Amino acid sequence: MVDLKKKSIEIILKNQSKSGAYIASPNFRQYAYSWLRDGSYIAVSMDVVGKHGSARAFHLWVNRVVQRYRQKIESIQKALKNGHQLEDKDFLFTRYSLTGYEDLSDESWGNFQYDGYGTWLWALWEHHQLTGDDHFIAQVWQSVKDVLEYLNLVWQLPSYDCWEEHPELLHPYSLACAYGGIKAAIAMAEDCRLPLDVDFTKLKAEEIRQFVMDHGVAQGVIVKHINPNLEKIPSGKSIVDSSLLGVIYPNQLIQADSEIGKATLNKIRAELLSGTGGVHRYSRDTYYGGGTWILLTAWLGWIEAQVGNNERAQTRLDWISDKADVRGWLPEQCLDKVLYPDKVDPWIKQWGNVANPLLWSHAMYLILHEVLKQKN
Helix, strand or coil: CCCHHHHHHHHHHHCECCCCCECCCCCCHHHCCEEHHHHHHHHHHHHHCCCHHHHHHHHHHHHHHHHHHCHHHHHHHHHHHCCCCCCHHHCCCCEECCCCCCCCCCCCCCCCCCHHHHHHHHHHHHHHHHHCCHHHHHHCHHHHHHHHHHHHHHCCCCCCCCCCCCCCCECHHHHHHHHHHHHHHHHHHHHHCCCCCHHHHHHHHHHHHHHHHHHCEECCEECCCECCCCCCCCCCCCCCEHHHHHHHCCCCCCCCCCHHHHHHHHHHHHHHECCCCCECCECCCCHHHCCEEHHHHHHHHHHHHHCCCHHHHHHHHHHHHHHCCCCCCCCCEECCCCCCHHHHHHHHHHHCCCCCCCHHHHHHHHHHHHHHHHHC
16 A cells, blocks of 8 residues: 555655756646646645755745746836736746746746745745744845735736636635735744834735725625625626635635634535535536545645644545555546536547646645644
8 A cells, every 4th residue: 555645755856846846747748837836835745744955945946936037026016007007928927937937838828826926925934934944034035025025016906816717806815825925924024033014014914804804705705706896796706616725724814713714614515525525626617527626625624624623634634545546646636526527528638637646736635644643
């Protein structure tokens, strides 16, 4: 029987580029890049299992990317100030080549997604908490400040959501990532005694939090989308989405034990937890038929463990373990319980089989595994 923890670490380390970037999936052509979103969670998983050098290499890769393209931030600021229209390519990209450069070979991918930059700040703070390396945070501090400036400029703009969809809307998940990242930067500044206008930055974080509370909650639960003109989105379009788990944890814009947090988790369980135990993205998901996602199942278990429901969290971990193939690989999603069976074959014909292994799946398994180990 495969030791899935050991195998997951092995897969992640094997598929980390010499540059420090983590490829999203080595066997899926469309994912032959490094996303800040995926990579940040992968780096955290390496930190929690003690592979700090791997996480450090990723953070240094992000640092180089931000410094390479930081001039874009000033251009965005000028454009917004002068009321000029911006295109996707004008923003910092959500994914890069493994060598850390922009890739425009397939412009169908939505590049304006800022959530990964907030997630990187959180992952960097996690790295510091587990290593205590003040000097390393100081080394990348310019990039931290650049990312803060970027988030402050763009968080109110419509963008693609974390599933590369709906660029015409705002998304509580993305907003929560900005909030969580800003809070992480404040913590790093205070803990490492680094220069930052903490009072101003706290006000920015609170502004985002209040915006979500005012416009991103309906009938007591967090919604999937927010209309930029703040008009109510028609019922059915802003449906519950498992990405909203990230609003609760690790970004903690809404607490898991709050009434809104509990109601949102219950809605995700009721509408997106399959009969076999996996978690779907959202009810109208047709990507490969809308299967159950390893990383989302682990994410739900992660939150359940945080609130002390270890039994439920262990059930999620066991479900994931059962989905590993004989090689110990975890895919992006499982197709044994799909929402739209007729949509599976068209995707396979277009892109091939589901991405496998997906490094983010292995990372979330490791995070949940280690959280439960600490609590047992």
